[in-house]
Amino acid sequence: MSEEALRTENISKSFGRVTALRDASVRLNKGEVLGLLGDNGAGKSTLMKILTGFHKPDGGKIYFLGKEIELKSVSHARSLGIEPVYQDLALVNELNVYRNMFLQREIMVGGPLRILNDGAMREFAREHLNEMGVNIPSVDVEIARLSGGQRQAIAVARSVYANAKVLLLDEPTAAMGVRETAVILDLIRRLKERGDVSIIVVAHNYAHVFEVCDRVNLLQNGRITFDRATKDSSVQELLNLVLHEIREARGQVGKA
Amino acid sequence: MPGDKVDSLPTGKAQIPGAESHGLARRAGLFLLHSREASIALAAIILIIYFGSTAAAFLSPGNIANLAEYAATTAIIAAGEVMVIICGEVDLSAGNVYALSPFVMYFAHQAGAPFVLAILLGLLAAAAVGLINGFITVVLEVPSFITTLGTLYLINGFTLTISNGYPVQPNGSPFIINFFGGTPISQISWAIGITLLFQFILNKTRWGLHTIATGGNLLGAAEIGIKVGKIKIGNFIICSCLGGLAGILDTFRISSIDPLAGGTDIMFMAIASSVIGGTLLTGGSGTVIGAFLGAAVLGILKNGFTLIGVSAFTFDMILGAAILATMIINVRLSRLRAAGGKR
Numbered sequence A: 001m002s003e004e005a006l007r008t009e010n011i012s013k014s015f016g017r018v019t020a021l022r023d024a025s026v027r028l029n030k031g032e033v034l035g036l037l038g039d040n041g042a043g044k045s046t047l048m049k050i051l052t053g054f055h056k057p058d059g060g061k062i063y064f065l066g067k068e069i070e071l072k073s074v075s076h077a078r079s080l081g082i083e084p085v086y087q088d089l090a091l092v093n094e095l096n097v098y099r100n101m102f103l104q105r106e107i108m109v110g111g112p113l114r115i116l117n118d119g120a121m122r123e124f125a126r127e128h129l130n131e132m133g134v135n136i137p138s139v140d141v142e143i144a145r146l147s148g149g150q151r152q153a154i155a156v157a158r159s160v161y162a163n164a165k166v167l168l169l170d171e172p173t174a175a176m177g178v179r180e181t182a183v184i185l186d187l188i189r190r191l192k193e194r195g196d197v198s199i200i201v202v203a204h205n206y207a208h209v210f211e212v213c214d215r216v217n218l219l220q221n222g223r224i225t226f227d228r229a230t231k232d233s234s235v236q237e238l239l240n241l242v243l244h245e246i247r248e249a250r251g252q253v254g255k256a
Numbered sequence B: 001m002p003g004d005k006v007d008s009l010p011t012g013k014a015q016i017p018g019a020e021s022h023g024l025a026r027r028a029g030l031f032l033l034h035s036r037e038a039s040i041a042l043a044a045i046i047l048i049i050y051f052g053s054t055a056a057a058f059l060s061p062g063n064i065a066n067l068a069e070y071a072a073t074t075a076i077i078a079a080g081e082v083m084v085i086i087c088g089e090v091d092l093s094a095g096n097v098y099a100l101s102p103f104v105m106y107f108a109h110q111a112g113a114p115f116v117l118a119i120l121l122g123l124l125a126a127a128a129v130g131l132i133n134g135f136i137t138v139v140l141e142v143p144s145f146i147t148t149l150g151t152l153y154l155i156n157g158f159t160l161t162i163s164n165g166y167p168v169q170p171n172g173s174p175f176i177i178n179f180f181g182g183t184p185i186s187q188i189s190w191a192i193g194i195t196l197l198f199q200f201i202l203n204k205t206r207w208g209l210h211t212i213a214t215g216g217n218l219l220g221a222a223e224i225g226i227k228v229g230k231i232k233i234g235n236f237i238i239c240s241c242l243g244g245l246a247g248i249l250d251t252f253r254i255s256s257i258d259p260l261a262g263g264t265d266i267m268f269m270a271i272a273s274s275v276i277g278g279t280l281l282t283g284g285s286g287t288v289i290g291a292f293l294g295a296a297v298l299g300i301l302k303n304g305f306t307l308i309g310v311s312a313f314t315f316d317m318i319l320g321a322a323i324l325a326t327m328i329i330n331v332r333l334s335r336l337r338a339a340g341g342k343r
């Protein structure tokens, strides 16, 4: 059995009266790409935000590289190499591309005022985005002026830049065109080949998940209900499973 | 494009097709459009020309000193308001800290503290108010408009209580007095120094970057790991301290500490200066230099109208209309600015 990168045990989380997660247990192996599927509101983003240190779980345990840890903050998680790409992207419209790329990880010339080294950040950002094939007019433009797909590419590039050990991608291709989606999927594949990073991808597109993921999990009502290697399963099997449940639920409503 | 005369700017601006074929007027127009500070500076210049030609006394050295002192105080408070407004909040209490800090300084000095220490204690009291504003807003989640409305009255009552409602005279060595705002030159130097310092902090330091991020996308900034609460509280403290500093500087200028000085009047002037200068009340964007120019414009309006003999009643109407007119123009301009580069 392969080594684990990140694992949760019985994570639960409620927001007031809404229970987003109950007993959610996931396991991400080293070097693996795990697809996380589930309906709207199933708790996928909540689980991701717990793993990025943004939310504190109400209960349950988190293991990172085999050791139980408490993620104290996003900065803490990022310092461990757990890098998030949020569904809302967490980009600041008023700031330009390279300042967004380095947000909360700025290169500074130092001093008591912590003066920014814009030259270095601009250069590194430009190089990195070029390398990743992200197509934008310039790293000096404000994020507000970019298209949805370009923003998404920047958010993904930002997380990859940081030498991440674990990447948490929450719907990284949601607003993207065919070409941009291909770029992101290709990027995930290339990262997998590199072998030193483990990735969880949340997605609604089953085909995408089966294209790039080694394993697929289904999150339903705050629990993982399905966990299988993609090579032992198929889009059709999962679709059948979910559709079957919908029919069953309808049937029960009908009977009641 | 002929390759011999390429703009040395690394931003690629030189590549805008046909940019060099436009005339000077068009360039000036573009500059006005793209620099938030330019339009307010232009307004200031027009007003100076207008009052300079209608009121003989306007450009006299005495009046310029007057004007500079008035605008300086407002500009110092406005610098703090800009920081708070950019991170998406507002501080209504700064004008009352303006009255509080000098009294704390005065009593500390009476109690035997050397002057510099007394001034520091005055600023410390201001910082404490900022901390309270920040704490109630960030931790107890009361909107800052309400928080600082509450502390506005609290501080006002407190200052009136400790002063018994009577003004007092500060003393201090001539050096202290002259250094801390006793002369117009000193006053305006403080204002310019503070303006440049905070413009620098805003644009070139991590604190400024995180302030913009906090106001621009509160959730996103938190999601990426910025301690947005710390940023907000810090800026409340900065704003309060600048309010206190402005009060202390004015104390030495008019050699009197008045419990009723400042208050909502100067606070609204400071906020108006910020907004007129191009800082958006919605957060995420602002300029300290713009606020300085905004304070200058308001000062010029007030002073100029007084000189040409407009009555105080009429003046308020004109001032109100002027604020509205400036804002309408500013909003139009920023719309144009936003539309200019999009899509």
Ligand SMILES: Nc1ncnc2c1ncn2[C@@H]1O[C@H](COP(=O)(O)OP(=O)(O)OP(=O)(O)O)[C@@H](O)[C@H]1O
Residues within 6 Å of the ligand: A015, A018, A019, A020, A038, A039, A040, A041, A042, A043, A044, A045, A046, A047, A087
């Ligand atoms: N900050 C919050 N405050 C209150 N309720 C929340 C919060 N975040 C999530 N929820 C609730 O928790 C549940 C799970 O939400 P979550 O965002 O994790 O779903 P999701 O699986 O990511 O859905 P989607 O596919 O639509 O992105 C939902 O009912 C949602 O309304």
Ligand SMILES: [Mg+2]
Residues within 6 Å of the ligand: A044, A045, A046, A087, A170
């Ligand atoms: Mg989600």
